[in-house]
Amino acid sequence: MNQNIVIKNIIKNSTNLEVDWSDGKKSKFNYLWLRDNCPTAHDKDSRHRMFNILKVSKQINPKKFSINNEGKLEIEWSEGDHVSYYEQKWLRDNCYTIKNDTEYKSPYKLWDSSLQNDLNSIEIEHEEIISSDQGLIKWLELLHHIGIAIVKNAPIESKSGFKVLNRISHTRETFFKTPFEVINIPKPNNSAYSAHALRNHMDLPWFETPPGYQFLHCLVNSANGGDSSAVDGFAVADYLRKNDKDVFETLVNVHLKFRDMDYTQQSIRSFYAPAISLTKDKDYNDIRFSVATMDALDCHPDLMAKVYNAHHKFGNLLHDDKFQIKFRLEPGDIFSFNNRRLLHGRTEFDPNSGHRHLQGYYMDRDEIIGRLKYLKSY
Numbered sequence: 001m002n003q004n005i006v007i008k009n010i011i012k013n014s015t016n017l018e019v020d021w022s023d024g025k026k027s028k029f030n031y032l033w034l035r036d037n038c039p040t041a042h043d044k045d046s047r048h049r050m051f052n053i054l055k056v057s058k059q060i061n062p063k064k065f066s067i068n069n070e071g072k073l074e075i076e077w078s079e080g081d082h083v084s085y086y087e088q089k090w091l092r093d094n095c096y097t098i099k100n101d102t103e104y105k106s107p108y109k110l111w112d113s114s115l116q117n118d119l120n121s122i123e124i125e126h127e128e129i130i131s132s133d134q135g136l137i138k139w140l141e142l143l144h145h146i147g148i149a150i151v152k153n154a155p156i157e158s159k160s161g162f163k164v165l166n167r168i169s170h171t172r173e174t175f176f177k178t179p180f181e182v183i184n185i186p187k188p189n190n191s192a193y194s195a196h197a198l199r200n201h202m203d204l205p206w207f208e209t210p211p212g213y214q215f216l217h218c219l220v221n222s223a224n225g226g227d228s229s230a231v232d233g234f235a236v237a238d239y240l241r242k243n244d245k246d247v248f249e250t251l252v253n254v255h256l257k258f259r260d261m262d263y264t265q266q267s268i269r270s271f272y273a274p275a276i277s278l279t280k281d282k283d284y285n286d287i288r289f290s291v292a293t294m295d296a297l298d299c300h301p302d303l304m305a306k307v308y309n310a311h312h313k314f315g316n317l318l319h320d321d322k323f324q325i326k327f328r329l330e331p332g333d334i335f336s337f338n339n340r341r342l343l344h345g346r347t348e349f350d351p352n353s354g355h356r357h358l359q360g361y362y363m364d365r366d367e368i369i370g371r372l373k374y375l376k377s378y
Contacts (some may be wrong), residue, residue, distance in 0.1 A: 004022070005021055005022050005023050005025075005092060006021070006022050006071070006088055007019055007020070007021060007022075007067060007073065007088055007091075008020045008021060008022050010065060010067075010073075012061075012062060012065065014061075015030060015031060016028040016029055016030050016031065017029045017031075017034070017062065017065065019091070021092065025098055026097065027091070027092075027095045027097045027098060028097045029091065029095075029097075031060055031061050031062065032053065032056065032058070032060065033096075034075065034084065034086070035053065035056055035060055035077060035084070036049075036051070036053040036056075037094070038051065038082070038084040038086075039084070039085065039086070039087075040082075040084070056079065056080070057079060059078075060077060060078055060079055060080075061077075061078050062075045062076065062077065062078070063076045063077060063078045064076040067088075068085070070085075071088060072085045072086055072087055072088070073085070073086040073088065073091065104281045104282075104283070106283050107144060107145055108145060108147070108234055108283070108284065108341075109145050109146055110232055110234055110235035110238055111146065111232050111235060112232070112235055112322060112323050113321055113322050113323055113324060113325055115325050116325045116326070119150070119325070119327060122142055122146060122148055122149050122150055123149070123150045123151075123152050124138055124139050124142065124149055124150075124151055124152065125151075125152050125153055126151050126152060126153050126154040126155075126164060126332070126334070127153070129151065129164055129167055130163070130164060130167065133375055136167050136168070136371075136375065137372065137375050137376065139151070139336075140168070140368060140371060140372040140375070141372065143213060143336060143337070143338060143368055144338075144368060144369060144372055147232060147234070147337060147338040147341045147342045148230060148232075148335075148336070148337045148338070148342055149336050149337070150327075150333055150334070150335055150336070151164065151333065151334035151336060152332065152333060153332045154217065154332045154333070154334050155332070156218075156219045156220075156331045156332055157219075158219065158359065159179060159359065160217075161179060161215060161217040161334060161359060161361055162179075162361075164334070165215060165361055165363065168363065168367055168368065168371050169363065169367035169368075169370075169371055170363075170367070171361045171362060171363050172211050172362040172363055172364050174204065174211070174362060175262075175265060175267075176360070178361055178362070179217070179359035179360055179361050180359070180360045180361075181357070181358075181359060181360075182216065182356075182357070182358035182359070182360055183356065183357050183358075195223075195225075195226075195348060195349050195350065195351045195356075196348055197345070197346065197347050197348040198292075198344075198345045198346045199291055199292070199319065199345050200229055200230075200231050200289070200318050200319055200324065200343035200344060200345040201289060201290040201291070201292060201293075201343055201344070201345060202233075202287065202288055202289055202290055202339055202340065202343055203339050203362075204260075204339075205258040205271070205273070205288045205289070205290045205293060205294075206258040206259055206260045206269045206270050206271050206293060207269065207271060208271055209364075210286075210288070210339060210340055211339050211340075211362035211363065211364065212338065212339060212340055212362075212363065212364045212365025212366070212367075212368065213336065213337065213338055213339055213362065213363045213364075213365060213367075213368055214336070214337055214339040214344075214360060214361070214362055214363075215334055215335070215336045215360065215361040215362075215363070216329070216334065216335040216336075216344075216358045216359075216360050217333075217334045217335075217358060217359045217360070217361070218329040218330060218331055218332065218333045218334070218335070218357075218358050219331060219357045219358065219359060220331055220354075220355045220356065220357040221328070221329055221330060221331060221354075221355075221356050221357075221358075222353075222354030222355050222356070223349040223350055223351060223353050223354035223355060223356045224349060224350045224353040224354065225347050225348050225349030225350055225353075226328075226346055226347060226348075226349030226356045227326055227327065227328045227346060227347045228326065228327055228328065228329055228335060228344065228345070228346050229324050229325065229326050229344065229345040229346065229347075230324065230325050230327075230335075230337065230342055230343070230344050230345075231318050231319070231323050231324040231325070231342065231343050232323065232341065232342060233284075233287030233289065233318065233341050233342060233343050234284040234287065234341050235323060236287075236314065236317045236318055236323055237251070237276045237284055237287060237314075238284070239317065239323075240313070240314065240317070244313065246310075247309070247310040247313050247314070248276070250303075250306055250307060250309075250310040251274060251275040251276045251310050251311075251314055252274055252275075252276050252277070252278060253274065254274060254299055254303060254306075254307050254310075255272040255273055255274055255299070256272065256273065256274065256275060256288065256294055256297060256307075256311070257270060257271075257272050257294070257295040257296070257297060257298060258270065258271055258272075258273070258288065258290065258293050258294055258295060259293060259294075259295035260293060270295060273286070273288050274288070275287065275288055275289055275310075275311065275314060284341070285340070286340045286341075287340065287341060287343065288340075289314065289315065289318060289343055291315065318343055329358070338365070339362070340365065
């Protein structure tokens with residue numbers, strides 16, 4: 001908020017204080033909302049709300065109110081023998097009236113195969129992240145806004161990825177362990193641990209909350225083949241939203257079943273979720289797509305043909321060269337991406353021609369966004 005914007009007038013009605021601002025904007029502040037957000041409601045150390053709004057009657061209202069000599073909105077409440085003091089900047093910054101009248105702007109920058117010609121725009125040096133907060137911010141902004149970044153020239157020792165990831169936060173542990181080893185093994189319990197090609201997919205779609213971000217650290221890549229692919233699932237979803245609304249609505253509204261059948265686990269994990277999920281602002285939240293781990297569908301019989309048609313179209317677009325990019329990971333690269341936005345895959349490789357060894361790490365999306373917000377607040 002511009003510090004020059006101040007409250008010009010306040011009117012009391014039955015449920016709200018109606019505020020006129022000096023820039024012409026208008027706000028409504030509900031009495032329960034104001035009492036609930038009194039600055040004294042929170043513990044000064046933990047910053048958790050200690051005040052219990054449930055003990056306030058629905059009839060609470062300001063007995064007196066004014067802008068005091070310190071420029072704060074001062075309210076004497078009708079119950080509880082309490083006076084609240086609100087900074088005008090805080091009221092403006094948290095005004096839900098203005099927020100709901102403001103057009104939503106997505107933080108995501110969607111991309112297609114044209115990114116292939118500008119891969120250096122998503123690259124960042126490992127040392128830049130390690131040595132400065134500005135480097136870390138650059139990496140986090142790529143991950144949050146673009147959904148993909150390739151860290152260059154990282155060490156290639158086993159588990160050395162922890163050093164740069166700890167600049168963000170803790171990793172997320174799964175039954176694959178951390179880091180998990182992406183290598184060709186006999187009798188693989190996951191197709192990633194074979195030399196086969198992998199279609200573009202999300203990792204762990206059978207979890208209620210799949211990992212938000214994934215980091216694939218290339219230690220060795222001397223085998224023939226094994227080139228990587230990536231596609232912006234949000235961009236493909238947006239294409240369908242604009243060009244085939246019936247398919248888009250099917251992918252948003254019909255839940256698919258995903259299931260893990262790892263023979264090494266004494267557990268069967270499954271979850272229902274739509275291929276495309278949206279936020280409260282109708283922005284994109286998750287893309288769940290994995291041909292390998294989609295279970296037998298059990299949606300309504302009248303929907304089955306429609307669901308397969310939508311899934312077929314979506315899947316083909318997710319592998320269309322007008323959307324996906326392709327690249328080869330070199331030792332020291334860390335392919336980092338939003339696992340719930342970007343789908344990734346690889347071509348088949350020949351294990352007899354050389355060695356291919358990646359180490360993988362997961363991290364929740366909250367850690368990426370929370371760290372970025374913290375660093376940019378100072």
